[in-house]
Amino acid sequence: MISFAKSNVYSSQGPRQLMMGDGAAGQVEQLLKGWKIAGGDVLLVADKEVVKLGLDRKVAAPLEAAGYAVAVFDGIVGEPTLEIAEALAGFARQKPFKAVVGMGGGSSLDMSKLAAAFATNPEGVTEHLGATTFAKAPLPLINVPTTAGTGAEATAVSMLSVQGRKAVVLGPQLVPLATVLDAELTKTLPPKITAATGMDALSHALEGFMSINASPFTDTQATTCMSIVARWLKPAYEDGSNMEARRAMIYGAYIGGLTLNAGVVLGHSVAYTIANRCHLPHGVSCAMALPYTIAYNLKAIPERISQAADLVLGKHGSKPEELVTWVDELIVALGLPRSLQEVDISETDVPAMIAECVERYPRPTNPAPIDADRLKVLYETMVTGDIVRAVEYYQGG
Numbered sequence: 001m002i003s004f005a006k007s008n009v010y011s012s013q014g015p016r017q018l019m020m021g022d023g024a025a026g027q028v029e030q031l032l033k034g035w036k037i038a039g040g041d042v043l044l045v046a047d048k049e050v051v052k053l054g055l056d057r058k059v060a061a062p063l064e065a066a067g068y069a070v071a072v073f074d075g076i077v078g079e080p081t082l083e084i085a086e087a088l089a090g091f092a093r094q095k096p097f098k099a100v101v102g103m104g105g106g107s108s109l110d111m112s113k114l115a116a117a118f119a120t121n122p123e124g125v126t127e128h129l130g131a132t133t134f135a136k137a138p139l140p141l142i143n144v145p146t147t148a149g150t151g152a153e154a155t156a157v158s159m160l161s162v163q164g165r166k167a168v169v170l171g172p173q174l175v176p177l178a179t180v181l182d183a184e185l186t187k188t189l190p191p192k193i194t195a196a197t198g199m200d201a202l203s204h205a206l207e208g209f210m211s212i213n214a215s216p217f218t219d220t221q222a223t224t225c226m227s228i229v230a231r232w233l234k235p236a237y238e239d240g241s242n243m244e245a246r247r248a249m250i251y252g253a254y255i256g257g258l259t260l261n262a263g264v265v266l267g268h269s270v271a272y273t274i275a276n277r278c279h280l281p282h283g284v285s286c287a288m289a290l291p292y293t294i295a296y297n298l299k300a301i302p303e304r305i306s307q308a309a310d311l312v313l314g315k316h317g318s319k320p321e322e323l324v325t326w327v328d329e330l331i332v333a334l335g336l337p338r339s340l341q342e343v344d345i346s347e348t349d350v351p352a353m354i355a356e357c358v359e360r361y362p363r364p365t366n367p368a369p370i371d372a373d374r375l376k377v378l379y380e381t382m383v384t385g386d387i388v389r390a391v392e393y394y395q396g397g
């Protein structure tokens with residue numbers, strides 16, 4: 001499962017410290033003290049939903065009791081814009097903050113990375129779009145996810161929307177110093193969000209496993225993540241109060257985030273073209289694209305896909321197409337859409353989606369070359385959810 005066949009040089013990154021357990025969000029102080037930050041101002045970056053639910057207090061109250069002054073920036077919304085990032089950068093420079101804590105879904109965690117970096121660096125956010133380095137080290141950063149899926153708490157990337165288009169700030173200095181996984185924060189997540197975010201984590205694992213940049217490090221994370229999701233996503237979806245399932249999924253999502261060191265493949269590109277036409281949660285569009293992405297790569301990496309099938313099915317000698325079927329059935333079991341027509345995308349949209357996929361979201365990491373002719377079958381079969389025809393076509397050529 002973990003391949004050592006390649007001789008390439010790889011580097012992988014992730015948080016330096018991990019703290020995990022029920023109630024761990026209340027122990028952020030322990031991390032700060034370990035870094036010789038014994039008091040002073042701490043910036044807490046959270047999204048409005050987290051503040052509305054009072055989850056921010058789970059971090060802030062114990063910190064305040066320990067003598068820290070906590071300032072909350074709660075202006076984060078889904079798909080944060082450049083304007084929000086600039087406002088946050090300004091906020092982060094207002095006080096001599098000693099550390100930053102990001103709390104929430106992927107957007108808050110991503111924005112907290114920018115808060116930590118721009119608190120110590122005076123430039124505008126636009127000057128650091130793309131792969132970048134900062135002259136001064138960012139403030140110590142802790143990420144506390146409240147969903148189980150995006151993996152943002154493990155990565156070096158911050159995604160934002162600049163004039164309606166997705167943009168990134170990316171660099172090893174943005175990786176959180178520590179991640180805190182407290183499954184109690186995810187206990188009240190509704191089933192729909194549990195399903196969507198869990199499928200995002202599975203997409204990271206399976207796409208990272210298929211990536212031509214997969215390494216022994218990411219294989220380790222990917223195989224662990226897919227095993228966890230296979231065992232625990234449905235129980236977490238069916239009974240949100242199942243804490244064993246919640247613990248498993250918040251850990252699986254983190255491990256899935258580490259898999260992103262290999263990069264994602266075609267699936268996330270197809271997912272963006274879906275999301276650009278209807279407002280679906282990221283994890284739902286990723287889930288829809290996933291079986292077709294595996295099908296697309298069946299002929300390029302059959303053995304690898306068989307290995308993944310063995311893992312999720314808990315047996316030996318699986319045929320590669322069994323992985324496609326397993327993902328497709330999981331989507332149905334989680335009540336997610338499995339065809340484009342279910343989300344009001346029709347055959348007439350296909351030519352524009354193909355062009356957008358090829359031009360705006362190229363994926364050199366994908367094991368099978370991406371070209372418009374082959375993509376046509378992917379999108380056409382996805383319109384009606386005809387995954388069987390997709391498998392037959394891609395296995396044939």
Ligand SMILES: [Fe+2]
Pocket residue numbers: 150200203204268282286
């Ligand atoms: Fe994702």
